[in-house]
Amino acid sequence: MxxxxxxxxxxxxxxxxxxxxxxxxxxxxxxxxxxxxxxxxxxxxKARGAVNLLAAHREAGSLPPTGVAIASGGNAGLACAWAAARLDVPATVFVPGTAPAVKVAGLHRLGARVVQVGTEYAHAAEAAAEHVAATGALASHAYDxxxxxxxxxxxxxxxxxxxxxxxxxxxxxxxxxxxxxxxxxxxxxxxxxxxxxxxxxxxxxxxxxxxxxxxxxxxxxxxxxxxxxxxxxxxxxxxxxxxxxxxxxxxxxxxxxxxxxxxxxxxxxxxxxxxxxxxxxxxxxxxxxxxxxxxxxxxxxxxxxxxxxxxxxxxx
Structure with a gap:
């Protein structure tokens, strides 16, 4: 829609x-x-979308205790980690191994669990999907x-x-x-x-x-x-x-x-x-x-x- x-x-x-x-x-x-x-x-x-996503799921009662997971080239992951910290939600962020060091360091400072995998966003996305299937975490997409x-x-x-x-x-x-x-x-x-x-x-x-x-x-x-x-x-x-x-x-x-x-x-x-x-x-x-x-x-x-x-x- x-x-x-x-x-x-x-x-x-x-x-x-x-x-x-x-x-x-x-x-x-x-x-x-x-x-x-x-x-x-x-x-x-991306902070705008990340907060809206988590707040909407909290309102609907659909925010799982395992938190939120996202694949990102860096910026969406930073936003997700920040929003999760503001709302006291666990966050796992999957990024390519090529993600800029400044963004990876920022993710750690925000308290996210960071998983680096592959060389492109698509590789991180595959790993995030596997994590969501295994843990029941809320899947947050970088843009879709x-x-x-x-x-x-x-x-x-x-x-x-x-x-x-x-x-x-x-x-x-x-x-x-x-x-x-x-x-x-x-x-x-x-x-x-x-x-x-x-x-x-x-x-x-x-x-x-x-x-x-x-x-x-x-x-x-x-x-x-x-x-x-x-x-x-x-x-x-x-x-x-x-x-x-x-x-x-x-x-x-x-x-x-x-x-x-x-x-x-x-x-x-x-x-x-x-x-x-x-x-x-x-x-x-x-x-x-x-x-x-x-x-x-x-x-x-x-x-x-x-x-x-x-x-x-x-x-x-």
């Missing part, structure tokens, strides 16, 4: 007071703003769950409320599609265009649009630790079908340059996933109209900033 605005409204009620309201920052252009969701708990929007997507959609709800002058277009990076599903659901309700940006080497959403449904893709990108899903969720495709969504692909070189420029010019230290959205504008792959009011979602603070300076500010 497609996500609805009512699902997002219910998520907003459950997560109120638990997640940080988004901060919208002005940029060099009077009609361009940045949604600083990298300031969210655990550094990404209506409660997770609805929680993510609360970000768009806040962006519309706090951006001066209103919003015509929102630019967002896409991995598995959980954020896109929630965001596009709210955007469609308010006539806002969505620019869905993916790395060229990790383009499950664009591939699904071309194929007419979710398909597996190979993953190879500097942003793959956050945007490395092999397959986009049907929830995202359903939401995109009823919204004005424009897919854009950006190169790894553009992503690296955008991340460095965000640091050098604005002192924003973000991971490559956040820079993926910015790269679409930096490279002119989406050119807003003169009067178009644009918000770029900068999401992802779980990065090692040691490689940010010095260097060329852009790839142009």
């Amino acid at each position: 497609p996500l609805s605005p009512a699902d997002v409204e219910a998520a907003a009620v459950r997560t109120a007071g638990l997640v940080r309201p988004v901060v919208v920052l002005p940029t060099d252009s009077p009609r361009h703003w940045s949604a600083a969701e990298f300031l969210q708990h655990t550094g990404t929007f 769950d209506p409660l997770v997507a609805a929680g993510a959609g609360t970000l768009m709800r806040e962006v519309l409320t706090c951006t001066p002058g209103g919003v015509d277009t929102v630019v967002v990076a896409v991995g598995g599609g959980g954020l896109l599903a929630g965001l596009a659901t709210v955007a469609a309700q308010h006539g806002v265009r969505v620019i869905a940006v993916e790395p060229e080497g990790s383009c499950a959403f664009s591939a699904a649009l071309a194929a007419g449904g979710p398909v597996d893709v190979a993953v190879s990108s500097v942003a793959a630790d956050s945007l490395g899903a092999r397959r986009v969720t049907q929830l995202a495709l359903d939401a995109a079908a009823s919204a004005d969504v424009v897919p854009v692909l950006v190169s790894d070189a553009a992503i690296v340059a955008a991340r460095r420029r965000l640091w050098q010019e604005h002192r924003l230290a973000v991971e490559h996933a956040a820079a993926t959205a910015q790269a679409a504008l930096d490279e002119g792959l989406y050119s807003p109209g003169d009067d178009e009011r644009v918000v770029t979602v900068l999401c992802g603070a779980n990065t090692d900033p040691s490689d940010l300076a010095p260097g060329p500010a852009t790839s142009r």
Whole structure:
């Protein structure tokens, strides 16, 4: 069943007071703003969906004593571990052996049991599924769950409320599609265009649009630790079908340059996933109209900033 605005409204009620309201920052252009969701708990929007999932199951009496389990490239696991700690729920997080050390360390600090397996998200997902079957733990998906997507959609709800002058277009990076599903659901309700940006080497959403449904893709990108899903969720495709969504692909070189420029010019230290959205504008792959009011979602603070300076500010 497609996500609805009512699902997002219910998520907003459950997560109120638990997640940080988004901060919208002005940029060099009077009609361009940045949604600083990298300031969210655990550094990404995923805290929203994780809290909504656990709170909804607690309300329904369906939260098992064995807790919650999730497979993640890192960020969803951090959010799940944080939400579980807030609600006093045991959490087991499965991550690829290639997950960034900064994210693995964060999982341990949050009190999660961490299991590293394989080299890709898909390997961690298989191990998590086996764990759920064996223990009866609640399965939390990194992006393919209506409660997770609805929680993510609360970000768009806040962006519309706090951006001066209103919003015509929102630019967002896409991995598995959980954020896109929630965001596009709210955007469609308010006539806002969505620019869905993916790395060229990790383009499950664009591939699904071309194929007419979710398909597996190979993953190879500097942003793959956050945007490395092999397959986009049907929830995202359903939401995109009823919204004005424009897919854009950006190169790894553009992503690296955008991340460095965000640091050098604005002192924003973000991971490559956040820079993926910015790269679409930096490279002119989406050119807003003169009067178009644009918000770029900068999401992802779980990065090692040691490689940010010095260097060329852009790839142009």
